[in-house]
Amino acid sequence: MSPSRPALIVFCREPVARQAKTRLIGAMTAAAAAALSDAFIRDALAKAVSIGPSRIIIAASAAGGVERSKYFRRLARRFGAELIDQGDGSLGKRMARALEPFSSSGALLIGTDTPSLPGALLAASLGALRRSRVLIAPSLDGGYYALGVRGAMPPIFTAIRWGSGGVFDSTVKRLKRAGIRYALGPAWYDVDRWADVMLLAAHLRLLAGARHRGGASPCPATESVLDQLGVLRHDR
Template sequence: MLQSSMNSKQHLIIFTRYPEPGKTKTRLIPALGILGAANLQRQMTEYTVSQVKELQKATGISLEVRFTGGNLQLMQDWLGLGLVYQSQGEGDLGLRMARSLFDSFQSSMEQVIIIGTDCPGVNSQILTQAFEQLHTFDLVLGPAIDGGYYLIGLRRLIPELFANIDWGTSQVLQQTVDIAEELNISLIYLPALADVDLPEDLPIWEQVFNREVGLSDN
């Protein structure tokens, strides 16, 4: 049982948005329409949650969903009562991530990882790897091919990593790494993965989705 008591100090936070048509995945609306873009957001979030639940079965990590849009009732109706939900609150992405990390470390968590739902390559294996790396490194980053990151993991809150970053640009990863190097923070990368943000990214999701459907049909 030693294993699970250790892992109870490992915490995973999923950042997502309630899939309200017209307010989510807006860059995909030209390709998918308002409803299609919201539906994609819904499916990708559900897929991410399913991957984390796989990991939970094996490791006993704790999980929370930090959301924007919608409200607690809508989130529970959508993803079920079995999850912990928390609003992301005000501020830019950096402030919202720093707040969620602060809350987690205040609750005596020792390893905290934040992921979004835009990157279908984030599966239970990648997440397992990320938590393992946090035994050795202060900072784990999952580079997104567009220059951002799909995952950040820390052993303590380092607020500097979330300040003065040009969120939503191709500079995010590099700016974060530059700050980490200035602060002498030990850092390791996970495999680079692709986000699904633009119409040309859709085949990445279709591949995963078709595989999932295929598995559930068997």
């Protein structure tokens, strides 16, 4: 019998001005940064729907709890997703809490800061988790943007310097030390800082230039916000 399809967990926080994408504030307004964060979330959920996991889960953080968040309740209805609260604690503790209920069939947890990631690559990572106990997809800043677990939780959620450039390396070392085999997903770039936004804009302009050959934008909501902000017209 082939392994069941894993669930896909979109891990995010409510895009509130001055709390979302704060490293972009200054290069853009707090409201614009929040709008971009919202677009990232919507694009991640649309991508999740397109690849057809067994279940889509929004693991969210919001003031007052996600069940009281009109924003997340609306997204859950729109994308046919289940809604759970990340809860308190470190990033590792919150990720483990989101993944643990899905340990029997497996779940792939993704962030929302890789909007240009092609859906086909996300689907490949989800598929690889059916053959592996752990799937980890590195981001170019030294972290990872996707983590899949099937079975017992591996010892990779504590004693990690979250937010540092060594998160991916530290996680892989912990997996090797524990003798846990893992699969690698494709590397991709995060969008956290203004230089990343410029990279994203350049990438989207290249994709748009080639779109006459067919194909859709990997992140239409993000592309729309960047266009409204004038970023996609930069240096044209």
